[in-house]
Amino acid sequence: MDIRKELQEDIDGETLNYCFSCGICTGGCPSAMMTDSRYNPRKILHRAVIEGKLEDDIWLCTNCYTCQERCPTKTKVADLISLMRRVYVKHNKIPRFIKPLVENLAACGFTQVIGDLENRRRERMGLPKMKHTREIRRIMEKTGGLYE
Amino acid sequence: MSDRYAYFIGCTTPFRVSNYDLSTRRVMEKLGIELVDMNDAGCCGLYYEVINELTYLSMAARILSMAEDEKLDLMVICNGCNGSLFRANRKLKENPELKDEVNQVLADIDREFKGTIEVKHYVKVLWEDVGMERIREEVSNPLDVKVAVHYGCHLLRPSEEMRFDNPQEPVSLDELVEATGASSIDYLEKSLCCGGYVLAANQDIAYKMTGRKLRNVKNAKADVMITACPFCNVMYDTNQKSIERELREEFRIPVLHYPQLLGLSMGYSPREVGLEQNRVRVDPGIFG
Ligand code: SF4
Numbered sequence: 001m002d003i004r005k006e007l008q009e010d011i012d013g014e015t016l017n018y019c020f021s022c023g024i025c026t027g028g029c030p031s032a033m034m035t036d037s038r039y040n041p042r043k044i045l046h047r048a049v050i051e052g053k054l055e056d057d058i059w060l061c062t063n064c065y066t067c068q069e070r071c072p073t074k075t076k077v078a079d080l081i082s083l084m085r086r087v088y089v090k091h092n093k094i095p096r097f098i099k100p101l102v103e104n105l106a107a108c109g110f111t112q113v114i115g116d117l118e119n120r121r122r123e124r125m126g127l128p129k130m131k132h133t134r135e136i137r138r139i140m141e142k143t144g145g146l147y148e
Numbered sequence: 149m150s151d152r153y154a155y156f157i158g159c160t161t162p163f164r165v166s167n168y169d170l171s172t173r174r175v176m177e178k179l180g181i182e183l184v185d186m187n188d189a190g191c192c193g194l195y196y197e198v199i200n201e202l203t204y205l206s207m208a209a210r211i212l213s214m215a216e217d218e219k220l221d222l223m224v225i226c227n228g229c230n231g232s233l234f235r236a237n238r239k240l241k242e243n244p245e246l247k248d249e250v251n252q253v254l255a256d257i258d259r260e261f262k263g264t265i266e267v268k269h270y271v272k273v274l275w276e277d278v279g280m281e282r283i284r285e286e287v288s289n290p291l292d293v294k295v296a297v298h299y300g301c302h303l304l305r306p307s308e309e310m311r312f313d314n315p316q317e318p319v320s321l322d323e324l325v326e327a328t329g330a331s332s333i334d335y336l337e338k339s340l341c342c343g344g345y346v347l348a349a350n351q352d353i354a355y356k357m358t359g360r361k362l363r364n365v366k367n368a369k370a371d372v373m374i375t376a377c378p379f380c381n382v383m384y385d386t387n388q389k390s391i392e393r394e395l396r397e398e399f400r401i402p403v404l405h406y407p408q409l410l411g412l413s414m415g416y417s418p419r420e421v422g423l424e425q426n427r428v429r430v431d432p433g434i435f436g
Protein backbone atom coordinates (compact mmCIF):
# COMPACT_ATOMS: atom_id res chain seq x y z
CA MET A 1 0.00 0.00 0.00
CA ASP A 2 1.05 3.56 -0.68
CA ILE A 3 2.61 5.02 2.48
CA ARG A 4 1.44 8.53 1.57
CA LYS A 5 -2.13 7.39 1.33
CA GLU A 6 -1.89 5.55 4.60
CA LEU A 7 -0.55 8.61 6.38
CA GLN A 8 -3.17 10.86 4.84
CA GLU A 9 -6.09 8.62 5.73
CA ASP A 10 -5.32 8.77 9.46
CA ILE A 11 -6.99 11.61 11.42
CA ASP A 12 -3.53 12.67 12.57
CA GLY A 13 -2.36 12.89 8.94
CA GLU A 14 -4.47 15.92 8.16
CA THR A 15 -1.62 18.43 8.19
CA LEU A 16 0.81 16.35 6.13
CA ASN A 17 0.61 18.64 3.10
CA TYR A 18 0.89 21.95 4.95
CA CYS A 19 4.69 21.91 5.07
CA PHE A 20 6.62 24.22 2.72
CA SER A 21 10.06 23.04 3.82
CA CYS A 22 11.22 26.20 5.60
CA GLY A 23 13.32 24.20 8.09
CA ILE A 24 12.27 26.06 11.23
CA CYS A 25 11.36 22.73 12.84
CA THR A 26 14.87 21.38 12.32
CA GLY A 27 16.37 24.63 13.64
CA GLY A 28 14.84 24.11 17.09
CA CYS A 29 14.96 20.32 17.23
CA PRO A 30 17.12 18.88 20.03
CA SER A 31 17.77 15.60 18.21
CA ALA A 32 18.93 17.59 15.19
CA MET A 33 21.14 19.66 17.49
CA MET A 34 22.78 16.54 18.94
CA THR A 35 23.47 14.98 15.53
CA ASP A 36 24.61 17.98 13.46
CA SER A 37 21.24 17.78 11.68
CA ARG A 38 21.76 14.22 10.49
CA TYR A 39 18.44 13.76 12.21
CA ASN A 40 16.25 16.24 10.36
CA PRO A 41 12.44 16.51 10.77
CA ARG A 42 12.08 18.71 7.68
CA LYS A 43 13.72 16.00 5.58
CA ILE A 44 11.67 13.27 7.24
CA LEU A 45 8.46 15.06 6.25
CA HIS A 46 9.72 15.75 2.74
CA ARG A 47 10.72 12.13 2.30
CA ALA A 48 7.32 10.90 3.46
CA VAL A 49 5.28 13.34 1.37
CA ILE A 50 7.33 13.41 -1.83
CA GLU A 51 8.91 9.96 -1.90
CA GLY A 52 6.40 8.07 0.25
CA LYS A 53 9.29 6.62 2.27
CA LEU A 54 9.85 5.98 5.98
CA GLU A 55 13.30 5.25 7.35
CA ASP A 56 14.69 4.17 10.71
CA ASP A 57 15.60 7.71 11.77
CA ILE A 58 11.96 8.41 12.68
CA TRP A 59 12.75 6.62 15.96
CA LEU A 60 15.21 9.36 16.99
CA CYS A 61 12.50 11.93 17.72
CA THR A 62 12.15 12.73 21.46
CA ASN A 63 8.51 13.76 21.01
CA CYS A 64 9.31 17.11 22.65
CA TYR A 65 6.92 19.08 20.40
CA THR A 66 9.29 22.02 19.94
CA CYS A 67 8.88 21.71 16.16
CA GLN A 68 5.10 21.60 16.33
CA GLU A 69 5.01 24.72 18.52
CA ARG A 70 7.16 26.68 16.08
CA CYS A 71 5.97 25.57 12.67
CA PRO A 72 4.59 28.61 10.78
CA THR A 73 2.18 26.46 8.76
CA LYS A 74 0.81 24.62 11.83
CA THR A 75 2.03 21.29 10.53
CA LYS A 76 1.70 18.81 13.40
CA VAL A 77 5.28 17.70 12.95
CA ALA A 78 5.64 15.66 16.15
CA ASP A 79 2.23 14.03 15.81
CA LEU A 80 3.05 13.17 12.19
CA ILE A 81 6.28 11.49 13.26
CA SER A 82 4.31 9.46 15.84
CA LEU A 83 1.91 8.50 13.05
CA MET A 84 4.84 7.54 10.80
CA ARG A 85 6.06 5.25 13.56
CA ARG A 86 2.69 3.52 13.75
CA VAL A 87 2.66 3.03 9.99
CA TYR A 88 6.28 1.82 10.12
CA VAL A 89 5.29 -0.81 12.70
CA LYS A 90 2.50 -2.01 10.40
CA HIS A 91 4.98 -2.65 7.59
CA ASN A 92 8.06 -3.73 9.51
CA LYS A 93 8.82 -5.59 12.65
CA ILE A 94 8.46 -3.76 15.91
CA PRO A 95 11.84 -2.12 16.73
CA ARG A 96 14.05 -4.22 18.96
CA PHE A 97 14.32 -1.55 21.65
CA ILE A 98 10.54 -1.45 22.09
CA LYS A 99 10.11 -5.20 22.35
CA PRO A 100 10.99 -5.49 26.09
CA LEU A 101 8.38 -2.86 26.99
CA VAL A 102 5.71 -4.76 25.08
CA GLU A 103 6.72 -8.04 26.74
CA ASN A 104 6.66 -6.49 30.22
CA LEU A 105 3.24 -4.98 29.59
CA ALA A 106 1.86 -8.33 28.48
CA ALA A 107 3.38 -10.05 31.52
CA CYS A 108 2.41 -7.67 34.30
CA GLY A 109 0.70 -4.51 33.00
CA PHE A 110 3.69 -2.23 33.63
CA THR A 111 6.43 -1.28 31.16
CA GLN A 112 8.97 -2.45 33.75
CA VAL A 113 8.53 -5.55 35.86
CA ILE A 114 7.67 -4.18 39.27
CA GLY A 115 8.39 -7.14 41.52
CA ASP A 116 9.28 -8.08 45.08
CA LEU A 117 12.37 -5.88 45.20
CA GLU A 118 10.43 -2.73 44.35
CA ASN A 119 7.47 -3.65 46.53
CA ARG A 120 9.66 -4.41 49.54
CA ARG A 121 11.27 -1.02 49.16
CA ARG A 122 7.82 0.57 48.92
CA GLU A 123 6.66 -1.26 52.01
CA ARG A 124 9.64 -0.01 53.99
CA MET A 125 8.68 3.51 52.95
CA GLY A 126 5.09 2.97 54.06
CA LEU A 127 3.81 3.03 50.47
CA PRO A 128 1.16 0.64 49.11
CA LYS A 129 2.27 -2.35 47.04
CA MET A 130 1.83 -2.23 43.27
CA LYS A 131 -0.31 -5.05 41.88
CA HIS A 132 0.10 -6.71 38.50
CA THR A 133 -2.83 -6.77 36.10
CA ARG A 134 -3.87 -9.10 33.25
CA GLU A 135 -6.33 -6.59 31.84
CA ILE A 136 -3.66 -4.89 29.79
CA ARG A 137 -2.70 -8.17 28.15
CA ARG A 138 -6.37 -8.65 27.22
CA ILE A 139 -6.42 -5.20 25.62
CA MET A 140 -3.21 -5.95 23.72
CA GLU A 141 -4.69 -9.23 22.45
CA LYS A 142 -7.96 -7.67 21.39
CA THR A 143 -6.34 -4.77 19.54
CA GLY A 144 -3.60 -6.69 17.75
CA GLY A 145 -0.98 -5.12 19.97
CA LEU A 146 0.73 -8.21 21.33
CA TYR A 147 3.37 -8.65 18.56
CA GLU A 148 4.42 -12.15 19.69
CA MET B 149 -11.52 23.27 43.79
CA SER B 150 -11.60 19.58 44.41
CA ASP B 151 -9.86 18.12 47.46
CA ARG B 152 -9.99 14.48 46.28
CA TYR B 153 -8.29 12.93 43.29
CA ALA B 154 -7.79 9.49 41.83
CA TYR B 155 -4.02 9.19 42.10
CA PHE B 156 -2.17 7.53 39.22
CA ILE B 157 1.60 7.03 39.49
CA GLY B 158 2.35 5.05 36.30
CA CYS B 159 5.33 2.69 35.82
CA THR B 160 8.56 4.68 36.14
CA THR B 161 7.86 6.07 39.61
CA PRO B 162 7.25 2.75 41.42
CA PHE B 163 10.05 1.08 39.46
CA ARG B 164 12.78 3.68 39.91
CA VAL B 165 11.82 6.63 42.14
CA SER B 166 9.30 5.73 44.84
CA ASN B 167 10.62 8.72 46.81
CA TYR B 168 8.71 10.85 44.29
CA ASP B 169 5.50 9.05 45.25
CA LEU B 170 6.37 9.41 48.94
CA SER B 171 7.07 13.15 48.80
CA THR B 172 3.99 13.83 46.66
CA ARG B 173 1.79 12.12 49.24
CA ARG B 174 3.38 14.16 52.04
CA VAL B 175 2.79 17.56 50.48
CA MET B 176 -0.74 16.74 49.35
CA GLU B 177 -1.62 15.56 52.83
CA LYS B 178 -0.33 18.83 54.28
CA LEU B 179 -2.50 20.73 51.81
CA GLY B 180 -5.58 18.71 52.75
CA ILE B 181 -5.85 16.89 49.44
CA GLU B 182 -6.96 13.29 49.60
CA LEU B 183 -5.43 10.89 47.10
CA VAL B 184 -7.31 7.72 46.20
CA ASP B 185 -4.88 4.92 45.29
CA MET B 186 -5.00 2.98 42.01
CA ASN B 187 -2.42 0.27 42.69
CA ASP B 188 -3.54 -2.21 40.05
CA ALA B 189 -3.87 0.42 37.34
CA GLY B 190 -0.68 -0.50 35.45
CA CYS B 191 0.48 1.53 32.45
CA CYS B 192 -1.11 4.59 30.80
CA GLY B 193 -0.42 3.34 27.27
CA LEU B 194 2.11 6.03 26.34
CA TYR B 195 4.43 3.83 24.28
CA TYR B 196 1.59 2.49 22.19
CA GLU B 197 0.96 6.00 20.88
CA VAL B 198 3.80 5.21 18.46
CA ILE B 199 2.98 1.52 17.94
CA ASN B 200 -0.75 0.94 17.64
CA GLU B 201 -3.34 3.64 18.20
CA LEU B 202 -6.24 1.40 19.22
CA THR B 203 -4.11 -0.31 21.86
CA TYR B 204 -2.94 3.08 23.12
CA LEU B 205 -6.40 4.61 23.36
CA SER B 206 -7.86 1.49 24.98
CA MET B 207 -5.11 1.33 27.60
CA ALA B 208 -5.54 5.03 28.38
CA ALA B 209 -9.36 4.72 28.42
CA ARG B 210 -9.07 1.87 30.90
CA ILE B 211 -7.24 4.12 33.38
CA LEU B 212 -9.67 6.97 32.74
CA SER B 213 -12.64 4.66 33.35
CA MET B 214 -11.18 3.67 36.74
CA ALA B 215 -11.20 7.31 37.84
CA GLU B 216 -14.67 7.77 36.34
CA ASP B 217 -15.92 4.92 38.54
CA GLU B 218 -14.69 6.87 41.56
CA LYS B 219 -16.27 10.05 40.16
CA LEU B 220 -12.92 11.77 40.60
CA ASP B 221 -10.57 13.74 38.41
CA LEU B 222 -7.31 11.96 37.76
CA MET B 223 -4.07 13.37 39.16
CA VAL B 224 -0.84 12.26 37.48
CA ILE B 225 2.78 12.90 38.47
CA CYS B 226 4.52 11.98 35.22
CA ASN B 227 4.72 14.20 32.14
CA GLY B 228 4.52 11.11 29.95
CA CYS B 229 1.31 9.90 31.64
CA ASN B 230 0.01 13.47 31.46
CA GLY B 231 0.54 13.69 27.70
CA SER B 232 -0.85 10.24 27.05
CA LEU B 233 -3.94 10.40 29.29
CA PHE B 234 -4.84 14.05 28.79
CA ARG B 235 -4.76 13.72 25.03
CA ALA B 236 -6.53 10.35 24.90
CA ASN B 237 -9.28 11.76 27.11
CA ARG B 238 -9.69 14.70 24.77
CA LYS B 239 -9.57 12.64 21.60
CA LEU B 240 -12.16 10.16 22.86
CA LYS B 241 -14.48 12.87 24.17
CA GLU B 242 -14.39 14.59 20.78
CA ASN B 243 -14.72 11.52 18.62
CA PRO B 244 -17.78 9.30 19.20
CA GLU B 245 -16.70 6.73 16.63
CA LEU B 246 -13.34 6.20 18.28
CA LYS B 247 -15.04 6.08 21.65
CA ASP B 248 -17.36 3.29 20.46
CA GLU B 249 -14.45 1.36 19.03
CA VAL B 250 -12.52 1.66 22.30
CA ASN B 251 -15.55 0.70 24.37
CA GLN B 252 -15.93 -2.48 22.36
CA VAL B 253 -12.42 -3.38 23.46
CA LEU B 254 -13.06 -2.39 27.07
CA ALA B 255 -16.30 -4.41 27.21
CA ASP B 256 -14.08 -7.46 27.28
CA ILE B 257 -12.74 -6.45 30.69
CA ASP B 258 -16.08 -5.05 31.91
CA ARG B 259 -15.12 -1.45 31.65
CA GLU B 260 -16.50 1.56 29.84
CA PHE B 261 -15.11 4.98 28.98
CA LYS B 262 -17.75 7.65 29.52
CA GLY B 263 -15.79 10.88 29.25
CA THR B 264 -16.84 12.39 32.55
CA ILE B 265 -13.57 13.39 34.23
CA GLU B 266 -10.47 15.56 33.67
CA VAL B 267 -6.77 14.65 33.78
CA LYS B 268 -4.52 16.94 35.80
CA HIS B 269 -0.79 17.02 36.33
CA TYR B 270 -0.12 17.81 39.99
CA VAL B 271 1.72 21.01 39.02
CA LYS B 272 -1.57 22.14 37.54
CA VAL B 273 -3.45 21.02 40.66
CA LEU B 274 -1.06 23.00 42.86
CA TRP B 275 -0.92 26.09 40.70
CA GLU B 276 -4.52 26.36 39.55
CA ASP B 277 -6.58 24.55 42.18
CA VAL B 278 -4.71 24.80 45.45
CA GLY B 279 -3.20 28.20 44.69
CA MET B 280 -0.05 29.96 45.78
CA GLU B 281 -1.59 31.56 48.83
CA ARG B 282 -2.64 28.26 50.37
CA ILE B 283 0.77 26.75 49.62
CA ARG B 284 2.65 29.67 51.21
CA GLU B 285 0.57 29.19 54.37
CA GLU B 286 2.11 25.75 54.81
CA VAL B 287 5.72 26.85 54.29
CA SER B 288 7.11 26.88 57.81
CA ASN B 289 10.76 26.37 56.96
CA PRO B 290 11.65 28.71 54.08
CA LEU B 291 14.61 27.46 52.02
CA ASP B 292 17.57 29.52 50.93
CA VAL B 293 18.80 27.85 47.79
CA LYS B 294 19.26 28.55 44.07
CA VAL B 295 17.12 26.25 41.94
CA ALA B 296 17.20 25.44 38.22
CA VAL B 297 13.66 24.50 37.20
CA HIS B 298 13.05 21.88 34.51
CA TYR B 299 9.46 21.76 33.22
CA GLY B 300 9.87 18.89 30.79
CA CYS B 301 7.80 18.60 27.63
CA HIS B 302 4.36 17.08 28.10
CA LEU B 303 3.26 19.36 30.90
CA LEU B 304 3.09 22.27 28.43
CA ARG B 305 3.21 20.86 24.91
CA PRO B 306 1.46 20.53 22.51
CA SER B 307 0.14 23.81 23.89
CA GLU B 308 -2.83 23.86 21.54
CA GLU B 309 -4.16 20.90 23.50
CA MET B 310 -2.59 21.20 26.95
CA ARG B 311 -3.60 24.85 27.40
CA PHE B 312 -1.60 25.26 30.58
CA ASP B 313 0.54 28.21 31.65
CA ASN B 314 2.44 30.19 28.99
CA PRO B 315 4.09 27.54 26.78
CA GLN B 316 6.92 29.84 25.64
CA GLU B 317 7.65 31.49 28.97
CA PRO B 318 6.10 29.26 31.63
CA VAL B 319 5.98 30.56 35.20
CA SER B 320 3.97 27.99 37.20
CA LEU B 321 6.79 25.78 38.41
CA ASP B 322 9.10 28.77 38.98
CA GLU B 323 6.46 30.36 41.21
CA LEU B 324 5.90 27.08 43.02
CA VAL B 325 9.64 26.91 43.68
CA GLU B 326 9.77 30.50 44.92
CA ALA B 327 6.88 29.77 47.30
CA THR B 328 9.35 27.58 49.24
CA GLY B 329 11.62 30.59 49.79
CA ALA B 330 14.11 29.35 47.18
CA SER B 331 15.02 31.42 44.13
CA SER B 332 14.46 30.09 40.64
CA ILE B 333 17.43 31.08 38.51
CA ASP B 334 17.62 31.68 34.79
CA TYR B 335 19.69 29.36 32.65
CA LEU B 336 20.36 28.67 29.00
CA GLU B 337 17.98 26.48 26.97
CA LYS B 338 15.59 26.04 29.84
CA SER B 339 12.98 24.35 27.63
CA LEU B 340 15.39 21.70 26.31
CA CYS B 341 14.02 18.16 26.50
CA CYS B 342 15.67 15.62 28.87
CA GLY B 343 16.16 13.15 26.02
CA GLY B 344 14.64 10.28 27.97
CA TYR B 345 12.29 9.27 25.18
CA VAL B 346 15.15 8.27 22.85
CA LEU B 347 17.29 6.60 25.51
CA ALA B 348 16.35 3.09 24.37
CA ALA B 349 16.69 3.89 20.66
CA ASN B 350 19.93 5.83 20.85
CA GLN B 351 21.76 6.31 24.13
CA ASP B 352 24.34 8.59 22.57
CA ILE B 353 21.79 11.23 21.52
CA ALA B 354 19.93 10.95 24.83
CA TYR B 355 23.05 11.34 26.97
CA LYS B 356 24.31 14.30 24.95
CA MET B 357 20.96 16.02 25.39
CA THR B 358 20.81 15.34 29.13
CA GLY B 359 24.44 16.38 29.55
CA ARG B 360 23.88 19.59 27.66
CA LYS B 361 21.25 20.71 30.15
CA LEU B 362 23.30 19.61 33.16
CA ARG B 363 26.17 21.71 31.77
CA ASN B 364 23.91 24.76 31.37
CA VAL B 365 22.58 24.30 34.91
CA LYS B 366 26.10 24.02 36.27
CA ASN B 367 27.26 27.12 34.40
CA ALA B 368 24.36 29.08 35.89
CA LYS B 369 25.66 28.11 39.36
CA ALA B 370 22.45 26.48 40.55
CA ASP B 371 22.63 24.64 43.87
CA VAL B 372 20.03 22.10 42.81
CA MET B 373 17.81 21.24 39.90
CA ILE B 374 14.16 20.22 40.22
CA THR B 375 11.98 18.05 37.99
CA ALA B 376 8.25 17.34 37.85
CA CYS B 377 8.43 14.03 35.98
CA PRO B 378 9.96 10.70 37.06
CA PHE B 379 11.59 10.09 33.71
CA CYS B 380 13.24 13.50 33.53
CA ASN B 381 14.46 12.78 37.06
CA VAL B 382 15.90 9.41 36.07
CA MET B 383 17.78 11.10 33.23
CA TYR B 384 19.26 13.90 35.33
CA ASP B 385 19.73 12.12 38.65
CA THR B 386 19.86 8.33 38.27
CA ASN B 387 21.85 8.49 35.03
CA GLN B 388 24.00 11.51 35.89
CA LYS B 389 27.03 9.41 36.89
CA SER B 390 27.06 7.34 33.72
CA ILE B 391 26.54 10.47 31.64
CA GLU B 392 29.54 12.03 33.38
CA ARG B 393 31.58 8.95 32.51
CA GLU B 394 30.35 8.91 28.92
CA LEU B 395 30.97 12.62 28.30
CA ARG B 396 34.12 12.77 30.49
CA GLU B 397 32.79 15.75 32.31
CA GLU B 398 31.79 16.41 35.91
CA PHE B 399 28.41 17.91 36.80
CA ARG B 400 27.60 16.89 40.42
CA ILE B 401 24.20 18.57 40.31
CA PRO B 402 21.76 17.38 43.00
CA VAL B 403 18.36 16.80 41.41
CA LEU B 404 15.18 16.85 43.48
CA HIS B 405 11.60 15.96 42.67
CA TYR B 406 9.66 19.18 43.15
CA PRO B 407 7.55 17.75 46.02
CA GLN B 408 10.78 16.97 47.89
CA LEU B 409 11.70 20.66 47.81
CA LEU B 410 8.20 21.73 48.80
CA GLY B 411 8.10 19.08 51.52
CA LEU B 412 11.36 20.33 53.06
CA SER B 413 9.96 23.86 53.16
CA MET B 414 6.85 22.51 54.91
CA GLY B 415 9.05 21.20 57.69
CA TYR B 416 9.32 17.55 56.69
CA SER B 417 12.68 15.98 57.45
CA PRO B 418 14.98 14.94 54.57
CA ARG B 419 14.12 11.33 55.34
CA GLU B 420 10.39 11.98 55.29
CA VAL B 421 10.69 13.09 51.66
CA GLY B 422 13.09 10.25 50.78
CA LEU B 423 16.08 12.49 50.09
CA GLU B 424 18.59 9.75 50.99
CA GLN B 425 17.41 7.85 47.91
CA ASN B 426 18.43 10.51 45.39
CA ARG B 427 21.41 9.21 43.44
CA VAL B 428 23.49 12.37 43.40
CA ARG B 429 23.99 13.05 47.09
CA VAL B 430 21.99 15.96 48.41
CA ASP B 431 23.51 17.66 51.45
CA PRO B 432 20.49 18.81 53.50
CA GLY B 433 22.70 21.63 54.79
CA ILE B 434 22.47 23.52 51.49
CA PHE B 435 18.85 24.50 52.06
CA GLY B 436 19.85 27.19 54.55
S1 SF4 C 1 7.10 21.29 9.16
FE1 SF4 C 1 6.71 23.46 9.42
S2 SF4 C 1 8.62 24.25 10.32
FE2 SF4 C 1 9.10 22.25 9.46
S3 SF4 C 1 9.83 22.67 7.38
FE3 SF4 C 1 7.62 22.26 7.24
S4 SF4 C 1 6.65 24.27 7.34
FE4 SF4 C 1 8.76 24.52 8.09
Ligand code: SF4
Nearest residue numbers: 029061062064065067
Ligand atom coordinates in the same frame (compact mmCIF):
# COMPACT_ATOMS: atom_id res chain seq x y z
S1 SF4 D 1 9.31 16.48 18.54
FE1 SF4 D 1 10.92 15.30 17.52
S2 SF4 D 1 11.24 16.31 15.55
FE2 SF4 D 1 10.09 17.73 16.84
S3 SF4 D 1 11.66 19.05 17.77
FE3 SF4 D 1 11.26 17.38 19.21
S4 SF4 D 1 12.79 15.78 18.68
FE4 SF4 D 1 12.70 17.22 16.96
